[in-house]
Amino acid sequence: MGIYGALSSAVTGLRAQAHSLENISGNIANSQTVGYKRMETSFIDLIPDAPLKSQVPGAVLAQSRATNNLQGDIQTSANETYIALNSTGFFVVEPKVGQSDGNSVFAGSNYFTRRGDFEIDKDGLLVNGAGYYLKGLPIDPGTGNISGSVPEVIKLSNAFLPANATTTINYQANLPQLPKTAAYNSTVYNSELLKIDDFVGGSTTASVTGGDVLVGTNPALAPAGPLTAGTSMTIEVNGAPVVFDFYNGGTYSGSGVGIDLSGGKVLDDVLAEMQTGLRNFGGGAAASATVGLNGAGNLEITLGSDYYGTFEVSGAAGVDMGIATGTASSEPTRPDLTTISADKADAFVANSVSGGAITVYASNGAPVNVQMRWAKVDSAAAGGTDMWQMFYLSDSAATGGAPAWTNIGQDYEFGSNGSLVPPGVPTATINNLTVNGVLIGDVELKHETNGVSQFADVNGTVTVSTLNQTGYGAGEFLSVAITDSGRVVATYSNGERIEMAQVVTAQFNGINSLKRLDGGVYQTTSESGEPIFDLSGSGIIGGALESSNTDISDEFTKLIITQQAYSAGTRIVSTADEMLQEALNMVR
Known part of the structure; x- marks a missing residue:
């Protein structure tokens, strides 16, 4: 050498x-x-x-x-359209090659960069400091899902956001086991319940009818009918038994209600004593119970004005009067309470509890306020099941007999564990929701699984945990931001944030074999391999920039x-x- x-x-x-x-x-x-x-x-x-x-x-x-x-180091920025990557990926960008009829023209090729200082230009496009335009995938505003798979230049619109009618109200709440309404009195039986018969007629109470015990005889002058000493009758109201023992003279030593048949006592007297005993010892459900003869001369036992409890009759004395042992009373009936008239609105409010309020929107963007109230219409303590119904204020200006409150038409029945009885009520539909003359239409009241419960609440009020809806009024475009998940989100004057596009990132197997071009962009080579697109937004950091390494x-x-x-x-x-x-x- x-x-x-x-x-x-x-x-x-x-x-x-x-x-x-x-x-x-x-x-x-x-x-x-x-x-x-x-x-x-x-x-x-x-x-x-x-x-x-x-x-x-x-x-x-x-x-x-x-x-x-x-x-390089990630530095935060106050600009909401700046983005950085906390991964080895690249943003997909494209240069503008010219304009035609005032519109930007692009070649359709993909370039890749880590430079994320994107800002909105006059055409509503996101361009970085080197003049490259950000690409992504459009998002379907109806579903919120990505549409398409080929990245395209993201274009934002500053047009008004059209109104969207409310179709769903997401509602979750806990109803108190004991609602402390304005009318509630702890010493008054069933005072926590909405007494439907006070608002609409047609209710019936539990009853039992016996045989014709006094054929052709004046009951006021007749002896004690078929009743004989030494017999007894039991009337069990909501599980509380009241025993009637019939005897003939002497002193009563039993534990029930003793009725002496001696002294020429007539049947009316005996039935009156039975009625008093039933009211005194039959519990709250029997506070207004009746024992007497109907127009046909038959023995008839009812619970008076209680529309919730049931009872059962047994014993030899009952058989003597035409009532077989173990006879159960008829079930009480309560008609559907579809509306509350304006003249009874105050009474309704006093017997129900507030369920919250929410603003919903008609198809033209008109906002209306929906006030909701819950009323307990039955309870296990009254012999039935814990059942609630929901009402909404349909006409705040109603007067007289015009409807003011409307029942949504759904029963909410709860078991002893505080959960809805299977299959539950995951959703309910408010048909033709109309408030003060504004028609909203059919609205789905979405509770999800176990979204409505009935647990003890010391305050006796409804606790609302979720209350939102899907509608909104028209809004003016205000600003745009890119989130940490890579979603391009536009903000409007009505408070809505609409996802418009998803930023796409690209990964390469041969990342260091990309060809470097002006402006911090790269081009694929045979050594780098083809890009692997990521649509998840993984690694994107909004409001940040990556500095030089x-x-x-x-x-x-x-x-x-x-x-x-x-x-x-x-x-x-x-x-x-x-x-x-x-x-x-x-x-x-």
Whole structure:
């Protein structure tokens, strides 16, 4: 190889260090460039072919090495359209190639960048500081799902957001086991219940009818009918038994209600004593119970004005009066309470509890306030089941007999554990919801599974945990932001935030083999492989920017080393020159 080989190697070394200096200078120059990835220099030794004992170090070749896989620092920003990537992916962008009829024209090709300083231009497009436009996938405003799979330039519209009629009200609440309404009195039986018969007629109470015990006889003058001493009758009201023992003279020593048949007592007297005993010992459900004869002369037992409890009759005395042992009373009936008239609205409010209020929207964007109230119409303590109904204020200006409150038409029945009786009420429909003359239409009242419960509440009020709806009025475009999930969200004057597009990111198997272009963008190569698109928004950070991954102190250190290596290379050239001069001087 000799002196000329040394000169050649020294020159390749100078050339390699100059290449390294070029990379270092570029890194330092772009130390403040958003998303810039520094270039490293790799040195490769070139060994000439020679016998084993004649090998020499040879020359050197410098190559650039990308650092696309090394992330720069993430810095927060007040600009809501700035985004950064906390991953090895790239934003998909595209340059504008011109305009036609005032519209931007794009070539349809994909480029990739880490530069996320995107802002809205005059056409509603998101463009970064290098002039590249952000691409993504549109979102269906109806479903909120991504539509399509081919990334396209994201275009925002500043048009008014049209009104959206309410179709669903999401409602979840706990109803108190004991509602403490304005009319509630702890000493008055069933005062927590809405007495439907006070608002609409047609209710019947539980009753039992016996045989014709006094055929052709005046009951007021008749003896005690078929009743005989030594017999008894039990009337069990909601599980509380009242025993009537009939005896003939002497002192009653039993534990029930003793009725003396002696002294010429007539049937009316006996039935009156039974009625008093039943009211005194039959519990709250029997507080207004009746025991007497109906118009046909048959024994008739009812619970008077209680529309919830039931009872059962047994005993030989009952059989004597035409009531078979174990006869159960008829079930009480309560008509459907579909509306509450305005003249009874105050009474209704006093016997119900507030269920919250919410503003809903008609198809033209007109807002209406829906006030809801819950009324407990039956209870297990009264012998039935814990049952509630919901009403809404349909006409706040109603007067007289005009409807003011409307029942949604759904019974909510609860078991002893405070949960709805299977299958529950995951949804209910308010048909033709109309408030103060404004028609909203059919609205789904969505509770989800176990969304409505009945647990004890010391305050006796409804606790609403979820109350929102799907409608909104028309709104003016205000601003746009990109979320941490990569969703481009527009904000409107009506408070709505509508997702308009999903930012797409791309991953590469050969990330450091991408071709670098102006403006911090990259192009695919055969070594990098095709992009792998990610539609999930993973790694995107909204309101942030990725800074250059150049470390100034590190670059300065490499600069010193490069300078010294270059100087050393020049010394080799000088030394080789001196040696050649000495060789030439040998022939003088």
